[in-house]
Amino acid sequence: MTDTKITAEQAKDSAIRLINSHFNQRPEARTRIPATPQDDDLLIMAYISQSEREIAELLGHAEKYRQAIAQGLLALQELARERDAAVERAEKAEALLLTVRYACAARVSEDTPWGSGYRSALSEISFRIETAPAVKHHEELRKENSALRIRAANADEALSRAEAAAAEMRRLIQSTICYECEGAGYPSTDAEGREVPCTVCGDGVEIGSGIVPLDRGDVESVLQRTAGTGWHSPEEWAKLTAERDDLAQWHGGHLPTCGGMDEIDHRCGCGYLQGGAYRELCTELHEANAKLAEVQALLKLDSHLDPVPRLRAVIASRDEERLRWEAMREHHQREIKEIEAALTEAWDGDEMHYRCTQGLNQLHAALRVEVADNSEAEEQKPDPHDREIFCERCRQVTLCRSIPSTYDGTYWRCLRCAQVVEP
Amino acid sequence: MTPRWPASEADGVRCVAEGRELRLYPELAP
Numbered sequence: 456m457t458d459t460k461i462t463a464e465q466a467k468d469s470a471i472r473l474i475n476s477h478f479n480q481r482p483e484a485r486t487r488i489p490a491t492p493q494d495d496d497l498l499i500m501a502y503i504s505q506s507e508r509e510i511a512e513l514l515g516h517a518e519k520y521r522q523a524i525a526q527g528l529l530a531l532q533e534l535a536r537e538r539d540a541a542v543e544r545a546e547k548a549e550a551l552l553l554t555v556r557y558a559c560a561a562r563v564s565e566d567t568p569w570g571s572g573y574r575s576a577l578s579e580i581s582f583r584i585e586t587a588p589a590v591k592h593h594e595e596l597r598k599e600n601s602a603l604r605i606r607a608a609n610a611d612e613a614l615s616r617a618e619a620a621a622a623e624m625r626r627l628i629q630s631t632i633c634y635e636c637e638g639a640g641y642p643s644t645d646a647e648g649r650e651v652p653c654t655v656c657g658d659g660v661e662i663g664s665g666i667v668p669l670d671r672g673d674v675e676s677v678l679q680r681t682a683g684t685g686w687h688s689p690e691e692w693a694k695l696t697a698e699r700d701d702l703a704q705w706h707g708g709h710l711p712t713c714g715g716m717d718e719i720d721h722r723c724g725c726g727y728l729q730g731g732a733y734r735e736l737c738t739e740l741h742e743a744n745a746k747l748a749e750v751q752a753l754l755k756l757d758s759h760l761d762p763v764p765r766l767r768a769v770i771a772s773r774d775e776e777r778l779r780w781e782a783m784r785e786h787h788q789r790e791i792k793e794i795e796a797a798l799t800e801a802w803d804g805d806e807m808h809y810r811c812t813q814g815l816n817q818l819h820a821a822l823r824v825e826v827a828d829n830s831e832a833e834e835q836k837p838d839p840h841d842r843e844i845f846c847e848r849c850r851q852v853t854l855c856r857s858i859p860s861t862y863d864g865t866y867w868r869c870l871r872c873a874q875v876v877e878p
Numbered sequence: 879m880t881p882r883w884p885a886s887e888a889d890g891v892r893c894v895a896e897g898r899e900l901r902l903y904p905e906l907a908p
Contacts, residue, residue, distance in 0.1 A: 466895035
């Protein structure tokens with residue numbers, strides 16, 4: 456183990472990191488947070504300072520709400536005072552009218568000639584009193600005033616209840632665990648900062664640690680006491696209730712892996728004391744839910760990017776293309792067949808032509824021989840293109856004619872049998 | 879008996895500040 460000399464501030468920072476790693480269940484955390492000062496002084500101090508910061512935040516919050524309630528109450532009282540003044544004015548007006556009426560009534564009772572005049576005046580005054588706006592206003596004001604008084608009283612009561620709850624909360628926050636009676640009581644400090652011994656055993660004062668021994672019952676009772684007092688805003692109220700319900704799913708308020716309370720230290724390893732571990736868990740759960748919702752929303756948004764329909768469309772277009780190509784190929788094959796048929800036909804025609812030519816040539820040859828035979832005497836002029844060559848078919852030397860060909864030069868053909876001969 | 883940490887003496891850092899000591903893994907030490 457290496458020794459390092461560090462400042463007190465650095466040591467406190469390190470201890471706070473260690474505490475946080477413990478509550479976040481990191482691998483480099485300690486197995487448990489030591490409870491007694493003998494165990495680890497520095498760690499306890501860091502834990503206390505951390506707790507004190509949280510407590511100060513809570514107290515500031517409570518103070519803010521208390522001030523808001525007090526201001527509201529003052530405004531209500533001011534309003535009630537104004538109404539009171541208005542009622543007083545109206546009462547004076549009514550009293551004046553009544554005086555006049557009584558005076559008239561006194562005169563009416565006298566049996567005098569002008570009694571009837573007074574009587575009519577009296578009835579008129581009575582009517583005026585009943586219909587006077589001041590009187591009507593007076594009635595309304597009286598009603599409003601009583602409602603206001605009730606509201607002010609309610610607000611007063613709410614404020615006192617809120618203050619009592621705040622005091623209870625503060626007491627819970629500032630109290631510590633009694634080590635003597637194993638956590639049954641809470642030693643605490645009073646308003647002047649004096650140490651108050653344990654409520655159960657009267658001993659075990661461990662002031663200043665600031666550790667809040669809130670268990671589920673405490674949370675619930677505080678919530679019940681502060682319900683509707685303005686101590687919590689509706690959002691906060693919903694959050695607290697949800698958190699309480701979240702906590703309720705764990706056995707006895709402890710994590711499933713936690714072994715429970717340490718009987719000596721009155722602590723447990725799961726951060727049960729301040730609900731830190733649960734809060735981490737609940738936050739994680741909420742974050743995970745939010746992320747899940749986000750992902751689901753994204754998935755919903757991306758449904759139009761689903762690859763299956765796109766692939767289907769591509770496959771359909773490919774199919775179409777394939778069909779087109781196949782039709783084209785069939786068309787080409789048909790064309791090829793037609794051309795081949797035409798070619799075959801042409802070839803056949805060629806053959807026929809050749810045979811005809813041959814027959815014709817044979818005819819010509821026969822004719823020429825006849826002609827030659829007939830005009831032997833007359834014309835002995837041999838054709839310059841003719842020559843006597845041995846014909847293999849005729850088996851004799853016959854007259855052959857040279858025929859110019861476009862393709863393979865001049866060739867010789869027997870004039871008798873039309874056989875091609877080699878000169 | 880309170881279990882001490884780190885379990886192995888070899889891989890810890892003992893930070894000493896004004897006479898108090900804190901035993902930590904290196905990643906938690908300053």
